[in-house]
Structures are given as C-alpha cells and as structure tokens.
Amino acid sequence: MPSFGGNPLQQMSKYIVRRLAFLVITLLGVLTITFFLSRILPGDPARLAAGIRAGPEQVEALRRSLGLDRPLAEQYVRYITSVMRGDLGMSIRTRRPVRADLVEYFPATVELTIFATFLCILLGIPLGIFSAVRQETLVDHVLRVAAVAAVSMPSFWLGLLFQLVFFRWLGILPATGRVGLGFRPTHITGLYVLDSIITQNWAALGSCLKHLALPAMALAASSVAQISRMMRSSLLEVLSHDYVRTARAKGLKESAVILKHALRNALLPTLTVIGLQTGVLLSGAVPVEVVFSWPGIGLYAVQSIVFVDFMAILGVTLLMTIVYSGINLIVDVLYGVLDPRIQY
C-alpha cells in the first residue's frame, strides 16, 4: 500500500477515486474475456430459443432479431457501447431485459450474503477469541472439532440437515422461500428485511428473518469456522507480543488487555479473511439457493450458462465483478481505519 503525507482523509478519497478508475479497466477486461469465452460454450442459443422443431429459417430469423448474426467484433462493440448506456441486453432464455432479471434476483442473494456475513462476524470473532483465551481446554478442542466439521460439510448437506432438525422435526423454522405467503413487504429495494423496516411491516420482518435463518446458517457455517480459526491464531500471536506483557504488567484487567489492546491488532488478518469470505458467500450460494429454493442470482447464473444465454452470463459477470471489487475496496479502506499506520 503506498504511503503519502498530508491530510489522511484527502489521501483516502484520492485512493478511492483511483481504485474506482481502475475498476472501470477491470470491468472492461472481465467483460471482454467473458464475451469471447462465452462464445466457445457448446450450443446455439438461437436454436435453443427457437425450439427443437424450428426450421432453419425460423432459427435464422431469431438469430437476426437477437443480433447474433453480426460479425463477432461488431457484436462486441455493440454490447460494450450498450453497457455504457446502462443497457445489458436481452436474455434469450427469459426474453426479459437482463437488467430487469438482475434487479429481480440479485437482492435475494445480497440479503442472504449480508446475513451470512453478519453471522460470520457475530459468531466467528467471539468464538475465535473464546478459543484463544481458553487455549487447550475442552472448549477449545470442541470448537476445533466443530470448525473442522463445519468446513468439511458441503453447504447443501448442512442445509438439508438444518431443514430436517428445525423444520421437519422441531417445526420452528420454514424450509423454503424468502417470506411467508401473504407477508411479502411492499417492493422498495428488493431487500425484504429492509423493505419491511422501511414500511414498518413488522409481521413481514418476522417472517423474513425466520426464512433467512436456515439458509444463512447453512451458507455461513464454513466461513464462521474459518474466521474463528483465523481469529484464534492471530489473537494468540498478538498475545505473545511485548506490549501485551506490558499491559498486563501495568495491572490491567485481562478483559481490557484482550479487548482493548490485543484485539485491534489481531483483527487485521481476520478482516482480510472476512472480506474474502463475503466474496465466497456471494458466489458460493448456488447449492444453498437450490436446497432452500432461495430465488437468488446463483441459480439464474447456472441456468444462463446451461442455456448459453450470452447476455445474461455477461450481466451476472459484470454485477459480480462490481460487487467483488467493492468488497475489496471496503476491506482496504477498513484496514486504514483499524491501523493508523496504514496510509493511502
């Protein structure tokens, strides 16, 4: 990370602007690669869309209407210019504008990822601290085994297990969907929890949270385990430093030593892992989306690939790149907040 003198806030905003400018180049690169790679996929989208029994002239007519009959270079230029205007093209499979499809499916994924990330932070960090403080006790061993189990179990299997326990046996949490029938909040952002709060629809909020519980747990389990292990080892590392010994020698309470002095430094590597895990959660939701019938972007992406739906594939890629880069940027900025030695 480059270091400059001067006003830190000013430096940081300069840094953010530079990163955003770089994002444009990244996006162009990713779109270009995806555009040409997707054309190598086996299958003819016009034939698929026209149907199995369509005659050659029907297929050609559809190919023309989709603009797929133009030379590849021309299609590429057309696509990039239309993206700049905010038009992501038409999905061949759903026959809707890709942008409309993304607006339909992406909020569900965002909501699930946000909650899974919350779980990661709220569970992963305290569990890590706990293990570190109780190093080599039974609790530490149990948590280690639990972490290994959570990392090794595939999310869809864990999802089914949660459904079996919390839905089938106990009957306390719903197994599928985003919200109970008739509870759907008025559409504002597409994030149901937020929409319920904005419209003060508390019944909807309750239903949304209940529906989020199991998929978020299934999705987060592996990341919680990784984050708690990371937290544990970095805290142990920090606790062996001289300044911690000094703090203790000063007669500070152990809780103050850990929470005030050690934690702040130990959080840095954990933050990187959280940032990375959020990206993993965002893109790794497909099995969870299937098990919980969660209407997210993952399933849409898979179906687009199977159907060779070029525009949809590109749209999802574009969106994911933006979000992933955004998360990285936030993590980098947070570094500076946590560690004043880091300058931009």
Added chain:
Amino acid sequence: MKFSLLVVGCLAAVLTAIPRLTTASTPIETLFVGVTEEPTMLDPAIDYTFGSMPVFRATYERLVTYNSRTEMVEPELAASWEISEDGLVYTFYLRPGVKFHDGATFDAYAVKTAYERVMTINEGPAWMLTTYVKSIDVVDDLIVRINLQHPFVPFLRVLTSYWGMGIPSPKAIAEHVEDLGKAFFRDHVVGTGPYKLVEWVKGQYIMLERFEDYWRGWPGKHLDRIVIQIVRDTTTMAMLLERGEIDIAYGIPVAELEPLKANPEIVVNVYDTYTTNMIAMNTTRPPLNDVRVRQALSYSFDYDSAMEVFAGYTKPLVGQIPPGLLGYDPTLPRYVFDLDRARELLAQAGYPHGGFTLEYTWVTEEPEGRRIGILWQEALRKLGIELKITEVTVAGHWDRISHPETTPDLANYRWSIDFPDALSILLPLYHGDYAPPVGYNISRWSNPRINELIDKAGIERDEEVRKQILREIQLLLLNDAPNIWITTVPVAICMRKNVHGFVFEPAYFSSFNFYNMYKD
C-alpha cells in the same frame, strides 16, 4: 469443563422444551403444489417447455381437448366441429357466452387472432400451425374455419396441444400490438380458463385464483386458489409434503419415493407418460451403418435390468408407440437381452470379437442416461466393444446432433409428444426428411418405405387401416434398428390424502386438472 457442561445442558433443555409441532395444514380452499421447474415465461405462443404447463392448463383453453382414457378428442371452446371430405377444411362451432379474464368475449375472431399471432411470431410451438395451416376464416361470430395446406389426419389432435394452442384474449393482444404482445404475455395471462393469474413472484410462487365468470360455472366442490410453489430440491419438497406445507409434490424422482410411501398421510402414485427414453444410433458411419451391428447392439442391451434405473416402475417399450396412443401394439415383437445372438450378428458383420469403441452421450438434464450407459458398458465389454460415456448439456447435445459428423455413435435421449398421436413420434424421429436440425431423427436413418408409410399415416382416415400402417412402420423400424427403445419415463405425483379429483394426463404430465380438484 463446567462451562461446556452448562452449554450442553442448556441446549438439551431447549431442544426438549420445544414441543414437536403438529403437522401444518394448508387452508382447505387453497391448493399448494410444489414443482421443481419454474416457467421461464408464460406466453402460449412462445413457451415450449414443461415448466409452464401447470399454469397453461389452469388458465388457457383450446378449441378441443384430448381424453387419454377414451383416446378421443372432446370439445372445449369449440362445442362441435366438421371436417371436409378432402380433409382440408376444419369448421368449428364455438361455445357461446365464454368470457376472457379481462372481460372480452370469446368468438371466432379470438381464435383467428390467437393462431395468427402464433404463426407471425413463428417460434417454439409455431411449427404445429405453420406446417399445416393455410388460412383462418371468420365465418361468423361463433364459426371459424381453418383451411389446411394439405390433409393431415391428426390435425384435430394438434389443436389439443397445450403448447401454442391456448387462446389468449384478442383485447389484450390489441392493447399490446406494437410488439405482438411479447413483453406483456411473457409475464401475464389472459385466457378463458377456470383460474386467472394473480401474482407471479419470480423464483418463489405463482398464485392463481378462481375466475368467477368461468363458462362451466362453479357447481359442486372446487378450489378457490392455487399456489404453485417453486421448490428446487426434491428432498426438501418431500419434507414440505410430509409437514403439510404443500398438498402436492411434483418432480420427486421415482427412486426417492420409499420414505413417502411409508407415510399414511400421503398418497404416492407413479404414472406412465407418453415420454420415451431411447438410444439413437448414428447410422451414417461404420460400424453402425451396418444393420447387423445395430441389431447386435439391440440384443446386447439388458432391458429388464434397465428398468431398475426407473426403480422398477416401468416396463420395456414394445414398438415405438407408448400405451394409450393409437398404434400401440402389445403383439409386436421386441428385442431381448441375448449376448449369444448379439455375438452371432457381430460375427456376420465381420466383428467376431468386437474390437471397436463407441461414444455414448447422455444429457445432464436427463440423468437416467448415465446409469443406463454404465449398465450397458458392462454388457458391451463382454462383446469386445468399448463404450466411452460422455455427459452433454442440452445445448451441447443439440449442437452435436445437428451435424452427422459430430453426432455421437450413440445418443441417449428422451422424446415427449407435442400432440397425442403416433405421428408426433414417428414423423420427427424416423422420417428420412427429419434429420436434425429440422427434426429429431438423430440416427439419420432413412428407409423410403418407412417414409412413405409415415406420409400415408398422415392422410389415412380409416382408423383400422391406419392401425395396420402404424404396425407395419413399427415392424420395419424394429428390423432396421436405428434406435434402442428402452421404456416410457414414469413420473410420481405425491399428494396428501385430503386432495381429491386428480386425473393424470400422460401427454401433458406436468399439468393438473385443477378445476375438478378439491380438498376436504
């Protein structure tokens, strides 16, 4: 240590304190149907998938309908019809007093508008009209005449299809004339059917509600509301059904039914469909261009063991036409598993010890193909033939079969009928003019006699003579062996025992006769 004991203790206390809730039950006037496949769109002129079928059948109606039990065409929006002597003019006398969901009146003009829209858009199911229809005349408000380009005896059955033949409101079409209603109809439904679309929350559910002005009226027991719930995972779907959160589960694989069958609250039924599973042999190159090799392969397939792939719910196919369609003939001979006979035929063809490798493809979305391939691999090895198994996506499959050079030696595939007639199978799969990409004759087999007989079956009006023609075609095909005919694909419909009135429809197996169904 003390702490962990405390945690374990608390957890145990919580788990035992929560009462095991009794099974939920859905409101009696609403039917919850779990389906794995969501429609991609709801335009009857464009959509050509099974996902939209539950909605199409509940909301749109056709001129005529097919009764798979009587094997007869019955009236729906047409009260009666006449077919001219030369088989070229179909005159339909329409039912008066039928309203669309938007209040428009159903008449001859609606039929003309609907079918001309399908033909103008010319996608998906349009070929069923463009291949046969020359023009459509409005004779008067309640009489419509469809003129054909050439006689096609099963044309009335073509009109019973749920793809392309559902009639939407001409008023709605007129209101969205700028793009032929494509943007409107992909998400909206305006038909004459018993239920109307209330809400489609993408990826979650589709809600249908009773259409009060439905022409049949609502005497007796009916449902007020239908909720078609998208449940992607079948294990989850089984759990939902067991807990009573859904009333019907559609899409649970037949191999996963045992736990449900043990539940007294649930009725599990497995039905035979008109969809068949087969292996096409590429007849354009050696060694499969030799009929003896194809026959040998037909003998090398263990048909009875293959039924295990379908959990034993189905039987080997006899001929090419499934039971329930005119032309099905249980007296036809069929290939049986006989490796000695296969060896003999291979020796005659010059391959006494096999000594060649064949590529076999199966389609990801039709997973039975994988197990069928593995099963066959074993048997073929005994004949000295190596089977190389390749998985392909639907897109990849269509791509490969589009050219003879890229068509695999052996391709596992399913075929579902478009309209309930033997020609919906024989014509696209075995007529020489229908090699992909025009049709689905993947093996690219062309026998002039078969072609001639298939053409004849399209114009022969005498049912007995037609039966004889269909039998002759099937006998010739069995001898030519361009395909290995395995079985019909069974589907399971599981429902809670308080659901009544369901009648299975083998042609459009993912649909339901919601109007006649009720709960108690």
